[in-house]
Amino acid sequence: MKTIEVKNQVRLPLGKCVELVLNGVRFRLFRSAITVVIIALAVAFLMTMLTESMVSLEVGKALKARTGPRDSLLFWSSRLTSPMNEQELTGIMAQAKAGDDRWREFQAWGALDDRGVASLAENSAAAMTYLNDFFSQITEGQRRPLVGRASGAAIFTTLGEPDRLATFRTEFAKLGKQMPTSLGEFEKFLTEWKSLSAARHKILKANADSVNMARAVLNDAQPVAFLASGKEDLPAKLARCGFVIDGRQAGIISVQARQSLDNEKIESLLKIPLVQAKLADRTKVKIASINLGTLLGEISGSSGAEWLAKLTATSEYYKAADQLKMPAFNLTDLAIPVPPAGQDQAAQEKFKKDAQAFVAANAERVRQVARGRLKDNKLAEIEASVLVSGESKGFMGFSPRTLWLIVVSFIVCVVGITNAMLMSVTERFREIATMKCLGATDGFIMVNFILESCMQGIAGGMIGSALGFILGMLRSWVSCGAMAWEQMPGAVLLAAMGCAIVTGVLLSALAAVYPAYVAARLAPMEAMRIE
C-alpha cells in the first residue's frame, strides 16, 4: 500500500532547464524571432552609436597627428621673419617643456639655467590662465576701468605700477567677479612677473637678433622656400641664427614646405591660358568653369600627370610661360635638360633620354603632390565634420542627446519584450498550469521564462551588434571616408560588441522578470479550465 510522505521538491539542474527551454523555443520560433528582432534593433542602435563615436574619436586623433606638420610649417615660416612680441613669448613659454627645443632656445637667448627657464615657464602659464579665464571673459567695457588701454600680456606690465594696481583693486571690488585664484595670489604673480621682466626682455632682444640674422640668410627669399631647400643641414643652418630644431622635426617641416611650394607651382599653372585651354580640351569642361579642383582631379591620375609633364616640356608652353615671366615647371630635383646646340648625334641621343627621364620624374611628382593636396582637402572636410558632429565629449564620447536616445531605445525595447513575453505567458496558461500540476515549482517556471528571454537576448545581441557595427562603419565611412577603415579601433570595437551583447541579454532578462512572475504565480487549477 502506498503511503504519502511529503518532502521538498527537488530543484532541476540548469542543464535540464536549458534543454526544456530550447525545446520550447524551437516550437515557438516565430514569436521568439519577433522578440529577437526587438532586441537586435535596440542593440544595433547602441552599437551603431558606439562604433561611430569610437571611430570619430580615433579619426580625430589621427587628424591632429596629420595636421601637425602644416601647423609647424606655419609656425616656423613666421618666426624666421618676424620677432616675437611679449604676448607670443608668454604663450609659447607657457607650453615649453623641460629640455625641448623651445626650452633650450630660451636658455640660450636668456642665458638662463634650467631653474630660470622653469620659473619663467611657470609664471607664463599662470599669466595665460589669468588672460584666458579672466581678462578675455570680461567685456571691453569692464576691462577698461581695471587696466586702461592695455591688452594681452601688457596688462600685467601695466599693473606692475603701484597706482594702477590700486585702481585695479578698487575697480575689481566693484566688478564683483571671480578671478581664477584669489586676489592675493594674483598680486604675488604680478610681483613675480615684474621681477622676470628683465629676463623676458633679454629673450625678446636675442630673438629679434636671431630673426635679423635669419633675414640676412634668407636674402629676400621666401621662408618656405628656405625651409624646403634645407635637408639634413637645416638644423645647423637654423642653429647659426640661434634657433633650435631637432633633425626629425626639421625633416617633417622641409617635406611640408616642399609640398607647399609644389602646390603653389601647380596652382600658378592655371594662370597660363594655354594650360587652361588644353585642360578644357582634355576634360571637356568649359574654360570658364575650370578651377583648381578640375586640375587636381585630372592630374592625380597617372595619365593626367604624364599629360601635364609632357605639356609643360613643350616649346609652346615655354613661350606662354615666358610671356607671364613664370619659371619653367619643374617639381623634381633634376635640372631641366637643355637641347644641344650642335648636330652631335650622341648629344642628341642623350638629350632625348634625359628629357624622357625628366618628364617621367616630373609626372610622378605631379601625381604625388596632387594626391597629397586632394587628401589634405578631404582631411579639412573631415575635420570640419568631426568638429561639427561634436561627439567628442561626454560619457564614452556620447553627447547628452545621443545618450538620451539610447536610453529611450532601451526603454522601448524593454517594454516591447515584456509585451511579447506577456503574450507568450497568456498563450501558455494551460501549459504552465499543467507543468505545475506535474510538479514544477514556481522557481522553475520563473527560471524557465527568464532563461528563454536570455537566450533570445544572446541571439538578438549578436545579430544586433553585428548589424550595428556594419551600419556604424558605413555611416563613419560616409562622414570620414577611407580614414574610418584605416583608423578603425578593432580591439575597442570588439570589446564594445561584447558590451552590446551583454546589454542585450541584461535588457531581455530584465524585461522577462514581470512576465515570469505572472507565470510563476499562476494557479495550477487553470489546467482544468476548458475554453
Next chain:
Amino acid sequence: MQENIQTQQAVPSAPSGQRPVIIRTKGLKKIYQMGQVQTHALRGIDVELYRSEFISILGPSGSGKSTFFNMIGGLDSPSSGRVFIDEVDVAQLNAVELAFLRCRKIGYIFQTYNLVQYMTCLENVTVPMAFAGVPTDEARDRGMRLLDLVGLKERWFHKPIEMSGGQQQRTAIARSMANNPAILLCDEPTGNLDLKTGAEIHSILKRLNKEQGVTVICATHDHRLINISDRILWIRDGTIDRIANRSEITVQTGSIGGHENE
C-alpha cells in the same frame, strides 16, 4: 448489445472503517468573493475517500464539483475547513511541498489531455520524472514501460498533434502514472472522446485501480464510468447530495449504432 464489463461483480462495496482513508475533508467551505457578491461554492463538505477505491463524482455544472475536485487535488486551498491527504493537512504545506505532493503522490488526467505540444509522446511522459529528479536513462526506460502499459509503445516518438484523442489521453494516463502516485484525479477523462475510445480509457483506469491499487477519483457524466466505480458521490449546491455504493444503484448502459462498438 449489453456493455461487457468484466469488473462488475469483482468489487464488493467496502464497508467504511475497514479500509484506510486516503482523503478526508472536514467542514470544507469555499467562498468566492466577486466584488460585492459572495458565491458559496462549497458549503461544508465532510467526506472520507478510501484507499484503492474507484470513485466517481457527479453533479451538474455550477454544483461545486470542480471546486471540490481542486481542493482534494491540492490545487486550491479552502476558505475554511481542512483537507487531509493521507493524514497530511494540505493547508499546512508550503508551495514547494505542494509541488512535491503533486509531482509524486497525485496523478492528474484532464478532459483536454493537456499534453505539451512540442514534446514527443515519451518526453511528455518523462516530464514529471524530470521534476522528481529521476536520471534520464531510468526515466526513459520507465516511460517506455508506462507507454507499453497503455499500448502506445510503438508511437513513443509521435508529437501530440500526430495522435488521436484516445491516444493522447492514453499518453496523459501514462504521464499521470510517471511517479507511481497513490491517487489519480481524472477530470472528465472521456468527455472529449467517442464511446469506443472512452471504453478503452475506462478499462485502463480500472486496470490501474485493480492491479496497482491506485485510488482513482473521477469527475464525470459518463454512465459507463459510473458503472465501473466502487462508489458514486453526488454534489449539489456545494454540499454532498448522496453517496452510494455501486451495488445500490442501477446503471443502464447501452450502445448506439451497430458495428462501431465492436
